[in-house]
Amino acid sequence: MVIIKIGGGKDINLKSIIADLKSINDKLIIVHGANALRDELADKLKIERKVITSQSGYTSVFSDEQTIDLMMMSYSGIKNKRIVELCQQNGINAVGLSGLDGKVIQGKRNSGIRVREAGKTKIVRDFSGKPQDININLINLLLNNGYTPVLCVPIIDENNMAINSENDDIVALLHSRLKADKILQLIEAPGYLKDKSDPNSLIKKISRDELEKIENEVDGRMKRKIYALRKLFEFGETTVIISDGRIENPIQNALKENGTVIK
């Protein structure tokens, strides 16, 4: 079993990634992003990104109903269907699913965040949360009948509402249930860079023990990503390869362990 996480950046070479999937002789699950497309659509539709600051000073994106619609358009709509189309053109019988479909990715909605507004404290709650379980029966039903699941947000919460979630957490959850031999993460960089602005600062190997050290050194979104990687290994042995998703033959390149290898 191989899990492929495809980044949603604008320079990701989707055509090349999907054409190169033939290099994998194993069952496949694809999890994809669409953040560049989402942001482009939000701009065109003049949907502003809402950010809230909690009473304790912590800042986060607020996913309201419109944000979920935007996600359905960009992730479950264009990006998911165009990936499925590319898969079909390359002889892979893909089935694109959001987490809602067959309740394939089930999560728990975040409880509210305490915010200070006009001198008063109130609790606001958005449509976001953490993935908790997958419908393994549906995943296996598809895999055992020759279909390749192509998964994306939104996921479904405990009240059957659509919620936003992090792909890193979804990948970790899939691994916890399906025990992937390899997890390829295709991003807009040659791998994990020590210095984000310097493509020559690629770290070729990271041991599980080093992940915790790195987690303490970095901030913000990267801290969350490293944390998710660390959690991943708690669910069983695997090889994670973070590799370039912008080039030709990105899967072959990743399988040669070009990029950052974590095991």
Add this chain to the structure above:
Amino acid sequence: MVIIKIGGGKDINLKSIIADLKSINDKLIIVHGANALRDELADKLKIERKVITSQSGYTSVFSDEQTIDLMMMSYSGIKNKRIVELCQQNGINAVGLSGLDGKVIQGKRNSGIRVREAGKTKIVRDFSGKPQDININLINLLLNNGYTPVLCVPIIDENNMAINSENDDIVALLHSRLKADKILQLIEAPGYLKDKSDPNSLIKKISRDELEKIENEVDGRMKRKIYALRKLFEFGETTVIISDGRIENPIQNALKENGTVIK
């Protein structure tokens, strides 16, 4: 087996339709539209509806790549996922699929249309076509494992490209393979009206023989719809009920044969 076709008009009461599906004690397939949402999004995104006129004077909508993206956003994106969400909230384990997913609706792309441009004749070809076959194995795999397929455009053509197609033709194709006992069509009217502008002109019963007569009396889009209905019956006996999708308990209402019944 019951096929439910849900219209894509803005007054369709989706919440009520989905909550009322419990009135059906049979296997279900849902096929839905999203035309009002598509048009609203096209307006916001300033995507113009392209219309071409053939050399012989026949006018048709031209579906370019952008039209397909728009369809993926509105049909496979927001509308399909919101219907799946509503189904889950009502205890129906729905799986939303475009025709691309698992090649569930396979079509043949229309050949080009001869147009006259700047004194020259050229052939233009858009991304539209007719559905020809369904992946009955995937439909049955889902139905036999307790999942309800929720289907929409785009469909997939002979070269594995996404193409636009008519829902009426998709419903007829599904019936030809699955032999539906009932086909409910929920629209923004009490049923088939003799005079479109007069809700009191409801025709309560149409026999198969009368369909051909009506087809000769009407024009444009309605002619195509009546033609599709007539074709439907060539694929085997069934009861078609065209009924109001705007009211409370629209499924119970349709099952009481309120609307236009064709058998």
